[in-house]
Amino acid sequence: MIWSAELRRAVRSGRVVVLLGLYSMFSALVLLVVGYATREMQAQVNAKLAEVGADAEASARAAEEIHKGMLGVLTSNDAAMMEALSQVPLVVLIVFKVTLFFLPAYVALMGFDQLSGEVGPRSIRFLTVRARRSSVLTGKFLAQATLLVGLVLVVDLAIFIYARMTNPDFSAAMLVLNLVKFWLAAVVFSLAYVALTALCSSLFRLPAVSLVFNFVLLFVFWLMDTIGRGVADTNPVRFVRYLSPSYYAGNLLHPQLSEFGASGAAYAAFALVFLLGAHGVLRARDL
Amino acid sequence: MSELAIELFNVTKRFGPKVAVKSVSLQVRRGEVYGLIGPNGAGKTTTFSMMCGYLYPSEGTLQVMGVDPSTPGALKRRLGALPQDAVLPPGWEVGALLTYWAKLSGLEQPDSEARGALEKVGLTEAWSVQTQALSHGMAKRASMAQALMGRPPLVLLDEPTAGLDPRIAAQVRQVIKDMRGQQQTVVVSSHNLQELEELCDAAAILDKGALAKAGSMTELTGQGAEFRVQIAQGDVIIPELTAMPGVTAARMESPGVLLVRFEGQAHPPEQIISRVVGHLLQHGVLILGVSRGQRLEDRVLQLV
Numbered sequence: 001m002i003w004s005a006e007l008r009r010a011v012r013s014g015r016v017v018v019l020l021g022l023y024s025m026f027s028a029l030v031l032l033v034v035g036y037a038t039r040e041m042q043a044q045v046n047a048k049l050a051e052v053g054a055d056a057e058a059s060a061r062a063a064e065e066i067h068k069g070m071l072g073v074l075t076s077n078d079a080a081m082m083e084a085l086s087q088v089p090l091v092v093l094i095v096f097k098v099t100l101f102f103l104p105a106y107v108a109l110m111g112f113d114q115l116s117g118e119v120g121p122r123s124i125r126f127l128t129v130r131a132r133r134s135s136v137l138t139g140k141f142l143a144q145a146t147l148l149v150g151l152v153l154v155v156d157l158a159i160f161i162y163a164r165m166t167n168p169d170f171s172a173a174m175l176v177l178n179l180v181k182f183w184l185a186a187v188v189f190s191l192a193y194v195a196l197t198a199l200c201s202s203l204f205r206l207p208a209v210s211l212v213f214n215f216v217l218l219f220v221f222w223l224m225d226t227i228g229r230g231v232a233d234t235n236p237v238r239f240v241r242y243l244s245p246s247y248y249a250g251n252l253l254h255p256q257l258s259e260f261g262a263s264g265a266a267y268a269a270f271a272l273v274f275l276l277g278a279h280g281v282l283r284a285r286d287l
Numbered sequence: 288m289s290e291l292a293i294e295l296f297n298v299t300k301r302f303g304p305k306v307a308v309k310s311v312s313l314q315v316r317r318g319e320v321y322g323l324i325g326p327n328g329a330g331k332t333t334t335f336s337m338m339c340g341y342l343y344p345s346e347g348t349l350q351v352m353g354v355d356p357s358t359p360g361a362l363k364r365r366l367g368a369l370p371q372d373a374v375l376p377p378g379w380e381v382g383a384l385l386t387y388w389a390k391l392s393g394l395e396q397p398d399s400e401a402r403g404a405l406e407k408v409g410l411t412e413a414w415s416v417q418t419q420a421l422s423h424g425m426a427k428r429a430s431m432a433q434a435l436m437g438r439p440p441l442v443l444l445d446e447p448t449a450g451l452d453p454r455i456a457a458q459v460r461q462v463i464k465d466m467r468g469q470q471q472t473v474v475v476s477s478h479n480l481q482e483l484e485e486l487c488d489a490a491a492i493l494d495k496g497a498l499a500k501a502g503s504m505t506e507l508t509g510q511g512a513e514f515r516v517q518i519a520q521g522d523v524i525i526p527e528l529t530a531m532p533g534v535t536a537a538r539m540e541s542p543g544v545l546l547v548r549f550e551g552q553a554h555p556p557e558q559i560i561s562r563v564v565g566h567l568l569q570h571g572v573l574i575l576g577v578s579r580g581q582r583l584e585d586r587v588l589q590l591v
Contacts, residue, residue: 001390001391002391009376009379012378121374122370122372122373122374123373123374123376125341125373126370126373126375126376126388126430126433127391128341129339129340129362129363129367130388130392131360131363131391133359134359135360283359284343286336286343287341
């Protein structure tokens, strides 16, 4: 009941529309920049090939090599993933990777005041004489998660439609299959961050403090992943990357169920830990 | 079922180094209207918040309607609460919000419960008004309405008439009186001592977080144990008064005001008052008036 009520309230409020607009604008910007850069690069390669007298077949091979090279970079040269994503326009993959990086920030902006915004002005007191604190938390988490699922679907759908329009080889069947795959990956990824936002929101009375703390944690997680990947294989510091949710993003598009499942399980575990933390905090704190 | 609606035993609440409530013990019987009295910072709202389960006591134990209020979901449908300074969540129409809360409380006819509660507080016209558009008084009444939905056996009201105009405040007082008639227990925290004297069967006076005095309104105001006689003219012979059966003390409290204390439990007040007044009249003393006990306000000022 709290879920549906909070969802209705959020949909009625302007924030969801603003965030959808921001997310769409940002995705569109990345899409246009990446699309432009890809086209320019291809044109320059074609021009160089024309200078040395290469034929159309050679140009196509060069384009294929560039595509493979870029795909290799985006998939950490995982052969199975490269094969599975070979049909997906490169621009979609790049936009997906970039938006995945910023998605936690959107999640934070969407839900930073879900609890602190009610604890500060004490509105939550009207709820807690009627419902358990855990029910309040669960309802608010589910409302945020539902909003995010919808928001990501809308944006992903727009990206894929753009990709279909600009790539005639990208069939409708491939569009639907990959849309579902990319959407699922983004949902699995972002649910852990929705839970993290719930935890940050449960810790403070002031929504602004919750938001700042949330961003600090996102930065710390990013730092842990980056440092963990950057140090030598013999350095024990490398293990800190396993404590960062972003480390597990790489295999979310993996065609093998075991690889995807491992990433999904990691995100589910993070979501569970954050949610349990939020529950513990909300259960123990004065309202 | 316990006769007590609320029982606090040595309850202490600390906020960091600050002690907001110090070892308070009190009992509220079922069916009575109970007042929480005290100046600002006395610990009324903190005590109230612990009774509602919003705050956890640092020490001591509480039982509200037979359960620990910190137990998750324990007070659902047993408690209606009007918390002080709690802001109605924005983005809702009043009617929709109250209906949602009534559903959350598990009430069978949420829509009519919401409408009925708004009617009780004279706010039916606000059904479709957004909560953020309500004036302070209207928001207070909407908050009061949510506490009344489902006729819970225990209703806790923190400053229910603060900021209301006199007509609406009188309406709210009538709602509280009606609840007493329906065997609901009501706890009211207020600065308005005249209002509490009118409404309450019993009260606790808090000062600086500690319990200064608790008891029935008759005990607190001394109505059953003392009276004052306003003297217009004549000499009062104190020893003769103190020698009368049942009188424990008599003295001139101020020029023209005679204070008489008596054993209220052994002697009905009307007997003692009649005897003393008769004695004074026999001795040529002219009387302007007689008043039983003290006003609650005077009593509180003595204590805090």
